[in-house]
Structure formats: structure tokens, C-alpha cells
Amino acid sequence: MSTLSNLTEPNVPQDAWCLFLDIDGTLLEHAAHPDAVVVGDELRTLLAGLELQLDGALAFITGRSIAAVDHLFQPLRLRAAGLYGLEHRLTRDGPVEAAGEPADIAALAEEIEAELGSADVYIERKGPILAIHTRAAPQLLQRATQLVEQALGRLPVGYRVLAGNAGVELMPLEAAKGAAIRRFLDLPAFAARRPVFLGDDTSDENGFEAVNEMDGISIRIKPSGPTAARHVLAGVGEALAWLAAVSQRNLDGSTGLVHPLNGRSR
Template sequence: MNIQTDLTPRLPDGRWALFLDIDGTLLEHAAHPDSVSVSDDLRLLLETVERRLDGALAFITGRSIAAVDGLFDPLKLRIAGLYGLEHRLTPDGQIEAADEPADMAALADEIELELASQAVYVERKGPVLAIHTRAAPHLLIRATELVEAALARLPKGYRVIAGNAGVELMPLEAAKGAAIRRFMQLDPFSGRRPVFLGDDTSDENGFETVNAAGGISIRVKPQGETAARFAIADVASAIAWLEANFGAVDKQANRDDVMAASRIPTEASPPSR
């Protein structure tokens, strides 16, 4: 059954728990992950949102926690990195890190030999291997072939996730939905209604989890089928939506104007997988 997602939700007052993807949601994609930067305005907005939600804000990202901390420094938030293979459950808490297995390291070496000289960036993220083809889109098919062929050589328990401009190989337990469920069992998230914003295939599991919990799922610039119940046109509109719903109190008077500017029509249905 198709779900008509013809507006971006204006949230009523209530107890919300907010989960945010980063790349493609809060920041525009770049050919290289290190080419992006975080504005002071975005840091300030996130600080405000966290304060208004009494701490019930977390990043749910494919980046490592170390990479996110470097990007958003000095701001530190609760975070699930590497699709939930890493966690920091409090802003000042310990990082539950994930190491790179030897077989994944060997595979990354092989793929780099073939593709790295052709404007493809092979990103090693512990047990997750990401191949970014945004600067060389004609090589996406070849990159996908390489990681799919590697499944037969690796221990059981890995899967391939195709994205908008690249492909990733990761353990089955790497799932944004599982990371969201873990946070929802803890203070200050417990007892709140979840909201998740994401933009890519890897976020679909998070949308499904939030939908099942009666929450709000929003996909930024959706392409094709999605489990998200709502859509936002682009990164700028996503940030405007965050500010309108969770930003400074003195900006709430502009809420209706911001919401009207961020609405886009899209047809979506849950993916079959």
C-alpha cells in the first residue's frame, strides 16, 4: 500500500526523542567525507535542540565517532557511529569502539589498488568498508561488484548496502534501527516519541524502527521507495525544519512560514527487503 507523504510534519508540543543522520541530512554530501565543514550556526542549533529536549538528541551515523567529534568540535553529543557498531551513550561518556578485522583490512587494500587512483575514495571504518564514487559515478557498478564478490571470502554475517553515490560492506548487526532502540531504552530517551531524519538507503532500517514505535520518520530528498512517512526537499529545508520545531523559542513565530517552504509531495512505499 502506498503512503502519501505530502507534507513535513509540524510537531505538537510533547516529549520527543530526536535522532539525526549527518551526511545528506545536516550537511551536503561532498566527493570526499573530509571535505565537509560544520558552521557555527549549526553547532549552536544542535546545542539549543539538545537543551530543549533535555538531552534526548543523538547522532545516528555511518561515520566513526572520532570523525564526528573532529567535525563538530567542540560540540559532543550522544552518538551511534558506524551504523551502531560504536556508541557513546552520554556526551562525556566512554566510546564503545569497533576495530578493523584483518580480513576487512586485506580486502580494503585490494580495492584501493584497483580503484583509489581513479577518484574513488575507499574509507576504512573498522568493520565497515565504504567505497565513495561521487567523484567517479561511472565506477559505482564496479565497486559494487567488488564488494559483492567479497562476501564469499569473508566470514558469514556481512551484507552489502548500496547508497546514492557509493556502496558499503558491513556486519549484519550494523543497523541504525538497533541503535535507535538501544537509546530508547535509556534516559533521557525512554518514554518519549522518536523522530528520525535520514537521507539514504542505510537509514531505511531506522525509519522502519521509528514507524513501529509510533514515531515520525522523515527522509531528506527521497529517491525511489522509502519507509519514511514524510519527506523534506533538501538539507537547507531539514535544518529549517529542525529550527522551527526545536530551535530557539523566539523563532517559533516564523514556524508556519518555514514549514510551508519545506513541504514537497512524494509517493513512497515501504521497501520489500
């Protein structure tokens, strides 16, 4: 695992590459409620431009459902892996492979809502994934974590608990961003390209590990501790500036590796 002291700002590859993007905390600042975030036209334009420049080799890799992603970024309907890879849209504007909510997860969600549901805690039901957001009530994170950990003993085998920066999630073991990235890399649009992945949370670590194994570029946004990522950007603003500089480099047709934050060729 990398520590903060040995993380560096990222370059972009000279050869063919593809781009995978987390959303919350990476492209958008976190909000107390997931529905409170807003996507501006500038970000939509940037993403549409990058997707065109990369010949379609761009995909969201997110814990949100694809329906929620489409609502945020409309009218864009880019390639995406939602629910940590339990949902996929493998082609732009294509059909979505969706995931439903099992009865036992629905029952658990209702139990937790009865105890913690309030204006300050948001229980998000995402098919087979149950997310408890405590950003507005950090004092309840420990109790939320206890509730989902206790539930593991009565759920079918194959679930895990994932703690995040401001909440906790219960999800199937197969929900993993690394697996979602690998699935895209098997597609013609992504094949033979070097993967670049930007993320900000513990749920992104599995994706960083997968990208590192493929000699890709792993970038953690605003890390607070050890990470598998090999590069760092200080926050959402810096991530957007980096992506904008990469896009401009593509438009300019410059050659060689570029350090987008300061514009120097290397």
C-alpha cells in the same frame, strides 16, 4: 513503503519527543570526499540548543565513526551511534564503545584500493565497515559493487552489502540504524519519548522502519524513490530550516502541533 506522492511535510509532537539525526545529506550537503564537508557555527549552535531543549534526548545516528563526528562538530561531543550502531557514545562527553578493523576486512580494503584507489574513488576504512565512495566517479559504482559482492563468499558469515546514493558499503549484519535507535530509547534520557528521525539514504531506511513501529516520526530528506519514511523535506536547507523552526517553537513556548515550514499551528 511510501511513494513520493503520499509523503507529507512533518509536524512535531506536542508531547515529549526525542531526536535522532543522520549527518551527511541530512545536516550537511554531500561532498566528493567525506572530509571535504564543513560544519558552521550556526549548525553547532542549533544542535547544542536542541539538545538542551530536549533535556539531552538528541543523538547522531551515522555511518561515520564517532571520532570523525567529533572532529566535524568540535567542541560538541553529543550522544552518537557511529558506524551504523557498531560504535556508541551513550552520554554527552562520555566514553566511546569503539569497533576495530578485522584482518579480513583490512586485506579486502587493500585489494580494492589497488584496483580502484584514485583521486576520484575514495575507499574509507571504518573498522569492520568498508565504504567505497564513487560520487566523483559514478561510472565506477557498478565495479565497486561487484568487488564487495564477490568478497562476501570468502568472508565469515554475517556481512552484507549496502548500496547507497553514491557508493557501496560492506558491513556486519548487526550494523543497523534501527537497532542503534532502539538502544538509545532504552536510556532514561530517551525513555517514554516519541522518536523523530531524519535521514536521507538507503542506510536510513532501517531506522525509519524502527521509528514507524514505535509511532514515531520518520523524515526522509530529498527522496528519489519509495521509502519507509512517512514525511519528506526537500533538501538539507529545508531540514535545517525545519530544525531551526522547531527550536524557535521550543524557545517561544508555543503549544500544539506546529508545521515549522510555515509556522501555522495545527
